[in-house]
Amino acid sequence: MTMNHHSNTPALEVREISKYFGSVIALSGVSMRLLPGEVMCLLGDNGAGKSTLIKTLSGVHKPDAGEYLVDGRPVSFDSPREALDHGIATVYQDLAMIPLMSVTRNFFLGSEPTVGRSIFKRFNVQRAREIVREELSKMGIDIRDPDQPVGTLSGGERQSVAIARAVYFGAKVLILDEPTSALGVKQAGVVLRYIAQARARGIAVIFITHNPHHAYPIGDKFTILKRGRTLGTFTKRELPREKMIHLMSGGDELERLEHELRGFHDQQADILADAIHEEEELY
Amino acid sequence: MSGQAIDKGKGDERLLRESFLKRWLRRPELGAVGGAVLVWFFFAVVAGNRGFLSLRGAANYLEVASELGILAVAVALLMIGGEFDLSVGSMIGATGMIIAILSVHFGWNIWAAIVVSLFFALIVGAINGILVIRTKLPSFIITLGSLFVIRGATIGLTRLITGRTQVGGIKGAVGYDSASALFTSGIQIVDPASPRGLSADFPISIFWWLLIAAVATYVLLRTRPGNWIFGIGGDEDAARNVGVPVDRMKVILFMLTAAAAWLVATTQVLATGGADTLRGEQREFYAIIAVVIGGTLLTGGYGSAIGAVFGALIVGMVQQGIVFTGIDSDWFMVFLGAMLIVAVLVNNYIRKHAAEAK
Numbered sequence: 031m032t033m034n035h036h037s038n039t040p041a042l043e044v045r046e047i048s049k050y051f052g053s054v055i056a057l058s059g060v061s062m063r064l065l066p067g068e069v070m071c072l073l074g075d076n077g078a079g080k081s082t083l084i085k086t087l088s089g090v091h092k093p094d095a096g097e098y099l100v101d102g103r104p105v106s107f108d109s110p111r112e113a114l115d116h117g118i119a120t121v122y123q124d125l126a127m128i129p130l131m132s133v134t135r136n137f138f139l140g141s142e143p144t145v146g147r148s149i150f151k152r153f154n155v156q157r158a159r160e161i162v163r164e165e166l167s168k169m170g171i172d173i174r175d176p177d178q179p180v181g182t183l184s185g186g187e188r189q190s191v192a193i194a195r196a197v198y199f200g201a202k203v204l205i206l207d208e209p210t211s212a213l214g215v216k217q218a219g220v221v222l223r224y225i226a227q228a229r230a231r232g233i234a235v236i237f238i239t240h241n242p243h244h245a246y247p248i249g250d251k252f253t254i255l256k257r258g259r260t261l262g263t264f265t266k267r268e269l270p271r272e273k274m275i276h277l278m279s280g281g282d283e284l285e286r287l288e289h290e291l292r293g294f295h296d297q298q299a300d301i302l303a304d305a306i307h308e309e310e311e312l313y
Numbered sequence: 314m315s316g317q318a319i320d321k322g323k324g325d326e327r328l329l330r331e332s333f334l335k336r337w338l339r340r341p342e343l344g345a346v347g348g349a350v351l352v353w354f355f356f357a358v359v360a361g362n363r364g365f366l367s368l369r370g371a372a373n374y375l376e377v378a379s380e381l382g383i384l385a386v387a388v389a390l391l392m393i394g395g396e397f398d399l400s401v402g403s404m405i406g407a408t409g410m411i412i413a414i415l416s417v418h419f420g421w422n423i424w425a426a427i428v429v430s431l432f433f434a435l436i437v438g439a440i441n442g443i444l445v446i447r448t449k450l451p452s453f454i455i456t457l458g459s460l461f462v463i464r465g466a467t468i469g470l471t472r473l474i475t476g477r478t479q480v481g482g483i484k485g486a487v488g489y490d491s492a493s494a495l496f497t498s499g500i501q502i503v504d505p506a507s508p509r510g511l512s513a514d515f516p517i518s519i520f521w522w523l524l525i526a527a528v529a530t531y532v533l534l535r536t537r538p539g540n541w542i543f544g545i546g547g548d549e550d551a552a553r554n555v556g557v558p559v560d561r562m563k564v565i566l567f568m569l570t571a572a573a574a575w576l577v578a579t580t581q582v583l584a585t586g587g588a589d590t591l592r593g594e595q596r597e598f599y600a601i602i603a604v605v606i607g608g609t610l611l612t613g614g615y616g617s618a619i620g621a622v623f624g625a626l627i628v629g630m631v632q633q634g635i636v637f638t639g640i641d642s643d644w645f646m647v648f649l650g651a652m653l654i655v656a657v658l659v660n661n662y663i664r665k666h667a668a669e670a671k
């Protein structure tokens with residue numbers, strides 16, 4: 031694997047991308063760029079357009095306007111497979127893995143290693159097992175048995191296997207849609223560690239999360255979406271933790287709400303405001 | 314760091330050996346293998362002295378099991394791929410009748426009739442598959458439709474052409490002898506248990522059944538398309554996203570079930586010397602029952618061809634075993650239905666525990 035850490039060509043770049051669903055404007059003039067070996071956190075409220083953006087990047091949707099460049103070259107994907115062939119790998123929270131299939135069979139689904147020629151060409155199951163074992167241990171993942179059904183793995187392990195798979199198949203850009211949102215603290219830590227591993231191997235990572243504790247330690251850049259538009263991309267230096275948390279939790283709206291409620295001078299409103307305050311302080 | 318990795322490797326190797334039993338428990342066909350043994354013992358005890366244990370008894374239930382088994386193995390592949398084919402029974406009637414009409418009514422060489430009949434099956438199978446893909450309707454609905462269309466057209470056209478619903482006289486058709494050698498010949502084994510030195514006739518369909526099951530098992534477990542079938546049945550969209558040719562595989566699987574129906578029909582037509590428009594009725598359900606008893610999930614993504622073999626064997630043993638016991642064979646369906654439900658419960662239980670035994 032080549033480490034093009036210091037390359038100045040973005041691994042992935044979009045310019046003024048828009049996407050409409052009928053009359054719904056899901057994305058409107060979104061631009062962002064990502065260098066190899068960078069982790070970008072994609073932040074924003076529900077319905078902000080995060081999933082639409084990554085589905086556009088991963089070949090599920092075609093943008094209605096704007097440019098999409100991979101390694102500096104314009105691309106247009108008709109299917110997720112085409113994006114995959116260009117090194118854009120996406121790990122979806124739900125359909126990352128098929129629960130009834132073994133870890134090995136999942137890992138190689140669609141790209142099975144073979145031995146033999148013509149009609150004697152067969153799925154090299156032994157080799158597949160060895161590769162899975164090797165790749166997972168490289169990422170520090172301890173799978174007891176590569177033949178166990180994926181359904182028996184924990185959520186964190188499942189995400190990790192999906193990430194290891196993407197890395198093994200030469201992903202240059204790894205897109206993760208809320209990989210940690212359903213996980214406990216420890217499991218989420220495991221996944222974050224693999225993201226760091228992937229970054230160390232020169233892979234560009236786009237990471238969607240609602241949790242500032244997951245975003246801040248791992249993110250190099252933060253792109254904030256709001257109602258289909260981007261509020262900009264910030265580096266860690268430009269965006270102190272408090273400000274990020276504020277932006278992530280839709281802080282503006284909360285403040286305004288608090289203000290309004292204060293205006294009622296209602297005891298109950300005070301209680302509600304306190305509750306909101308407390309919730310904010312939790313982060 | 315590297316020392317740690319080596320330790321980990323060692324641990325994994327040890328676990329691999331320990332998990333041999335667990336690996337077995339994880340196989341979908343486990344329940345059906347156990348069930349087949351149980352059913353065999355049951356009839357051995359109840360009807361052992363009435364011929365069930367004789368070679369002729371074995372030939373008898375193996376013949377029934379083989380005809381169902383050929384169908385069930387193909388249906389198992391399709392069901393693992395997440396789809397149903399309810400039209401295989403009608404397809405048996407249609408393909409058999411095509412052979413009979415072409416060879417008897419129109420005087421064709423029977424080989425030509427058999428080949429045309431196969432093409433018909435493959436085309437209708439492909440149409441089933443394409444309709445399922447294009448309409449995105451459940452295959453249950455699409456093939457329920459083709460069940461009636463094929464059966465109705467078979468009856469209607471046969472009556473239109475021949476004026477009847479049955480066509481006989483195939484044994485006199487040109488090329489019958491060579492065709493019969495391939496599809497209906499058998500191995501005669503003198504039954505040592507028979508006092509009059511009667512021989513048991515093991516038909517060649519048993520060989521076809523086992524050969525097809527072996528090929529299907531190989532394809533499922535050791536080829537790329539096999540892995541795709543599991544993937545498609547497990548999660549069609551996920552499979553498509555990683556580049557599995559989902560649509561092409563589905564069409565092929567529907568063509569395969571239709572071709573299996575054709576093979577069963579050819580065997581039957583050559584063995585009995587005639588075709589009947591109603592042949593194959595309800596075979597689609599028997600096939601599904603055999604497949605499900607064999608451990609394949611109704612929802613797809615999990616199952617085995619070997620399981621379907623044992624499922625068909627169980628159905629065959631029960632169907633013929635009841636005759637040996639002297640119980641009225643009307644009760645067969647009661648057994649079959651009850652067995653289906655028990656088998657699904659047992660299979661679910663095993664699968665749950667195999668999954669939990671991490």
Ligand SMILES: Nc1ncnc2c1ncn2[C@@H]1O[C@H](COP(=O)(O)OP(=O)(O)O)[C@@H](O)[C@H]1O
Nearest residue numbers: 051054056074075076077078079080081082083
């Ligand atoms: N396939 C679709 N058809 C119609 N509207 C959609 C579709 N996908 C997303 N949208 C709309 O686009 C907007 C952005 O959604 P989404 O990208 O899922 O947001 P997020 O992932 O940030 O929560 C929402 O208003 C949503 O209702």
Ligand SMILES: [Mg+2]
Nearest residue numbers: 077080081082
């Ligand atoms: Mg979303």
